[in-house]
Amino acid sequence: MTIWNDYQLVYSLSEAVEAYDQAEKPVRFVSGGTDLLLEIQQGSHPAMNTLIDLNHIDELRELRVMGELIFIGAAVPVSQITNSPLIKEHAMAVAEATGLIGGPQVRNSATLGGNVAHALPAADGMISLVAMNATAISYSHTDYSKKNILDLFKGTGESALEKDEILVGFEFPVKKSGEGSAFDRVMRPQGVALPILNIAVWLRRKGDVIDDIRIAFGPSGPVPTRALKVEEVIRGKKLTDVTISRAKETILESMKFRTSKKRATAEYRYLLAQALLEKVVSKAWNRAGETK
Numbered sequence: 001m002t003i004w005n006d007y008q009l010v011y012s013l014s015e016a017v018e019a020y021d022q023a024e025k026p027v028r029f030v031s032g033g034t035d036l037l038l039e040i041q042q043g044s045h046p047a048m049n050t051l052i053d054l055n056h057i058d059e060l061r062e063l064r065v066m067g068e069l070i071f072i073g074a075a076v077p078v079s080q081i082t083n084s085p086l087i088k089e090h091a092m093a094v095a096e097a098t099g100l101i102g103g104p105q106v107r108n109s110a111t112l113g114g115n116v117a118h119a120l121p122a123a124d125g126m127i128s129l130v131a132m133n134a135t136a137i138s139y140s141h142t143d144y145s146k147k148n149i150l151d152l153f154k155g156t157g158e159s160a161l162e163k164d165e166i167l168v169g170f171e172f173p174v175k176k177s178g179e180g181s182a183f184d185r186v187m188r189p190q191g192v193a194l195p196i197l198n199i200a201v202w203l204r205r206k207g208d209v210i211d212d213i214r215i216a217f218g219p220s221g222p223v224p225t226r227a228l229k230v231e232e233v234i235r236g237k238k239l240t241d242v243t244i245s246r247a248k249e250t251i252l253e254s255m256k257f258r259t260s261k262k263r264a265t266a267e268y269r270y271l272l273a274q275a276l277l278e279k280v281v282s283k284a285w286n287r288a289g290e291t292k
């Protein structure tokens, strides 16, 4: 089958937008192609006349510290993110999440931009960015704009990005003393794509108290969200069995996991969520105690 007729390489954001405007439609941006090309091949996405490849835009391939912020370009292959000493130092949740996407071949092509733009509520990299409270930088027409990562989604598989809007990258604050993050997930044994459930946690400890915390589970609804009620129960508390047990009760009371035919029942997801919460909060807590 024909997946595309015209495949264009572009070298700057303005060139990408111009190519998009002038392309014979339908047209789509592509980065690693590990979602888009497979979906077209498998018939779950219409074939495109034009694909515009974003991989040669330098800005989208940068991974660096900018003052107090870490910037990860939208087209950096996730294997590079996983192995980056910078990301391991500042955002272990992101290093762990990207390190679990597919297998080595997929990770050498897949990008965080594609993971987020595909808008699936269990996407591993995306969930880690939610816990990091990342800001997404995008480019449309001639302007850059910044949005919180949670403002990029309209529904399952439905991004809030304009069709000609390009994700440039993601930024979040550098890790400060007392902060730590972690990610984990449970897959079906034969699973290679999205998990049954994943979780990312960022927290800050002050003495023996969890001073602040962010928790994201995926999937937990049609669009990604934070587990705000669970966060509330933990924030300001010591990490004790009582705190964890109250947080687990709050998962049962406040989270809306659903049964999905291909992955798991809602009941199983509630069990996993409780076990993963305890494990991943403890991991983030221990990391937050390490000296920088």
Ligand SMILES: Cc1cc2nc3c(=O)[nH]c(=O)nc-3n(C[C@H](O)[C@H](O)[C@H](O)COP(=O)(O)OP(=O)(O)OC[C@H]3O[C@@H](n4cnc5c(N)ncnc54)[C@H](O)[C@@H]3O)c2cc1C
Pocket: 028, 029, 030, 031, 032, 033, 034, 035, 036, 037, 038, 054, 074, 075, 100, 101, 102, 103, 106, 109, 110, 111, 112, 113, 114, 115, 116, 117, 118, 122, 123, 124, 125, 161, 165, 166, 167, 168, 192, 193, 194, 195
């Ligand atoms: C075998 C296999 C295993 C996988 N396992 C996992 C897994 O464990 N966890 C997981 O989360 N995912 C998994 N995936 C899905 C996929 O690899 C990831 O979602 C990946 O990060 C997508 O990135 P990409 O660059 O390949 O996206 P692409 O396929 O290039 O693009 C996906 C979508 O995003 C849009 N897009 C891409 N880049 C941009 C940009 N910069 N700006 C705007 N729009 C953009 C495209 O137009 C398209 O709509 C797996 C896929 C395969 C094939």
